[in-house]
Amino acid sequence: DAGVTQSPTHLIKTRGQQVTLRCSPKSGHDTVSWYQQALGQGPQFIFQYYEEEERQRGNFPDRFSGHQFPNYSSELNVNALLLGDSALYLCASSSRRGTAFSYEQYFGPGTRLTVT
Amino acid sequence: KNEVEQSPQNLTAQEGEFITINCSYSVGISALHWLQQHPGGGIVSLFMLSSGKKKHGRLIATINIQEKHSSLHITASHPRDSAVYICAVSTLYGNKLVFGAGTILRVKS
Numbered sequence: 608d609a610g611v612t613q614s615p616t617h618l619i620k621t622r623g624q625q626v627t628l629r630c631s632p633k634s635g636h637d638t639v640s641w642y643q644q645a646l647g648q649g650p651q652f653i654f655q656y657y658e659e660e661e662r663q664r665g666n667f668p669d670r671f672s673g674h675q676f677p678n679y680s681s682e683l684n685v686n687a688l689l690l691g692d693s694a695l696y697l698c699a700s701s702s703r704r705g706t707a708f709s710y711e712q713y714f715g716p717g718t719r720l721t722v723t
Numbered sequence: 724k725n726e727v728e729q730s731p732q733n734l735t736a737q738e739g740e741f742i743t744i745n746c747s748y749s750v751g752i753s754a755l756h757w758l759q760q761h762p763g764g765g766i767v768s769l770f771m772l773s774s775g776k777k778k779h780g781r782l783i784a785t786i787n788i789q790e791k792h793s794s795l796h797i798t799a800s801h802p803r804d805s806a807v808y809i810c811a812v813s814t815l816y817g818n819k820l821v822f823g824a825g826t827i828l829r830v831k832s
Contacts, residue, residue, distance in 0.1 A: 640820070644764075649727075649809055649822035663819050695764045699820070712756070712820060714766035 632700030746810030
């Protein structure tokens with residue numbers, strides 16, 4: 608079991624560009640959540656995907672969008688990058704199993720995005 | 724005020740000391756998580772609990788639902804315990820995690 612994987616590991620972009628980050632959940636998990644962690648701070652919830660739909664969203668602008676594929680993997684897209692978007696982006700997977708959540712979440716290693 | 728507050732923010736201990744990190748929350752929760760994050764970013768789940776106490780090796784986590792408070796204890800601390808310890812809560816709906824700011828722990832030999 609490979610656990611949660613994320614790609615790329617590191618990324619450097621310029622202001623105004625667009626970026627796509629990818630996440631593959633742990634085997635057997637169907638729910639993917641994305642978090643942003645700025646340097647020296649705790650992670651902040653961006654959004655959560657289940658059954659290929661965005662189910663919950665944190666306080667992030669529309670520049671942040673996502674997608675979930677039939678194999679449960681997910682992408683996070685950020686448009687019109689700002690310097691303040693520089694952060695570690697974490698993906699976490701869990702299992703919903705119908706209407707009941709398994710609250711344990713497994714985290715990927717993260718993607719460190721630097722915007723210059 | 725943040726929904727999840729941790730204390731202390733920074734903690735330096737000598738090897739062998741007993742360590743306590745505290746977490747208070749102000750929202751309704753379905754579970755509380757203690758997480759460990761090493762330099763480089765990877766997060767490992769240490770405990771998930773909704774009541775009582777859990778123990779794993781030298782780590783003990785407790786939660787008091789009525790007081791909305793949890794503690795993480797490390798017995799016989801070791802330099803390899805040096806990391807950031809993060810308290811997070813699963814909200815009542817949708818399994819969103821709300822994180823504390825983390826406690827930076829350094830254990831000196």
